[in-house]
Amino acid sequence: MDKGYNQSGAWAVIYCPSTGKFLMGKRSAKVNKAGAWNLFGGRIDVGERPRQGLLRELGEEIGISIKAKRLAKLDTVSRKLRSCKVERDMHYFVIRADREFSPRLNREHSDFRWFSAKQLPSRFNNPTSLAIKNGLLEKAARH
Numbered sequence: 001m002d003k004g005y006n007q008s009g010a011w012a013v014i015y016c017p018s019t020g021k022f023l024m025g026k027r028s029a030k031v032n033k034a035g036a037w038n039l040f041g042g043r044i045d046v047g048e049r050p051r052q053g054l055l056r057e058l059g060e061e062i063g064i065s066i067k068a069k070r071l072a073k074l075d076t077v078s079r080k081l082r083s084c085k086v087e088r089d090m091h092y093f094v095i096r097a098d099r100e101f102s103p104r105l106n107r108e109h110s111d112f113r114w115f116s117a118k119q120l121p122s123r124f125n126n127p128t129s130l131a132i133k134n135g136l137l138e139k140a141a142r143h
Helices: 050-062 126-133 136-142
Strands: 005-016 021-027 040-045 072-080 087-096 109-116
Touching: 005 050, 005 126, 005 136, 021 040, 040 050, 050 087, 050 109, 072 126, 072 136, 087 126, 087 136, 126 136
Parallel strands: 005 087
Antiparallel strands: 005 021, 005 040, 021 109, 072 087
16 A cells, blocks of 8 residues: 555535536546546545545546535445455545536546436446445435
8 A cells, every 4th residue: 555545535426406417537548447437536645634635636636626615525435445454434525516617637537527317327436336326426416
């Protein structure tokens, strides 16, 4: 494990109530799981709190800077890694967007789209699959 990271991560379910759509990014060929769609976010650095880590990730990945109070906590899902010794806490937050916007993507993503819950793509990274499986998109829409 890289000493600069812990195993936990934080992700944003970015939801636009006026259109009923969720923002997702398509992973570029420069990163693992290329071509998979995902929620924006990632690993939390050692010493960071989940909310701080997510704010940093959102700045890096999609070029947005928002106040911490705009991140409403949705859920934390814990899962054991393959070794069964280390648990990974996956922290999910919701951001309600006033309108659909075009993020400024970094090299980790090659595309973005706003999707309705009924027209989601079929291939996701693991944290996004877990969020969908646990009903977090629906929970974000009701939040």
